Amino acid sequence: MGFETDVKRILEYLPVTNQKPDNELAENTKDFGSKDKYRQTVMFTAIMTPIIERLARTYLRRPASVYIGAIGKPTERVEQVIIMCSENEKRNKLLEILERGIEPPIIIFVNQKKAVDVLAKGLSKKGYNPCTLHGGKGQESRDLALAQLKKGEKDILVATDVAGRGIDIKDVSMVLNYDMAKTIQDYTHRIGRTGRAGKAGKAVTFLTKEDSATFYELKEVILESPVSVCPPELINHPDAQHKPGTVVTKRNKTAILCA
Incomplete structure (x- = not known):
């Protein structure tokens, strides 16, 4: 996220004379009661991308990696529901879902900052009690929104992908993608806000024709879920048959599919 240069600069200033050796001697931990002890570096990350993995290998000595869940995949406890619709149908479909009754808190994701405020204002007029979170808000406003949601003062969080990573709100009953995420990785992070700590x-997700670039990968993710059903409209959609950018050969003719 742009912090790599700063992280490297900090690590360069840390003492290296007491680093653990990168061999079997590292297991012989020195007496922590004495002044002579090894420096210990611990790293936590929600995702281990190749870039982060290279950074970790550079500074860690004989690290032990602990993974929770399947790497890069949604938890099996999250039921994924896809609703194929047009852009103009989204608002009514959202209200239909909310009118059936919700168990707060829930999170609604949209892709644009302006859309966050517009949607939250509309929900307020309908009698709901939303708060908002996006990149245009200062840290104080963000902290307030999260605090209100956690205390039960607000029942809905309308947010951009800012809320998709690095936050933990207990007992989120539902995540609703008003706008489908731009990538399947962001989609996975979004829906990971629910189904946490062993709970279902x-x-x-509202899916429109404008989201066709994600159809194939989204279909594959849902088909792997033991508690989700992929709708025929998505399974049979032409854009869900091949991953964008792959080469497909048919009847001795080659075509390149572009995203």
């Missing part, structure tokens, strides 16, 4: 969750 639900993720509803």
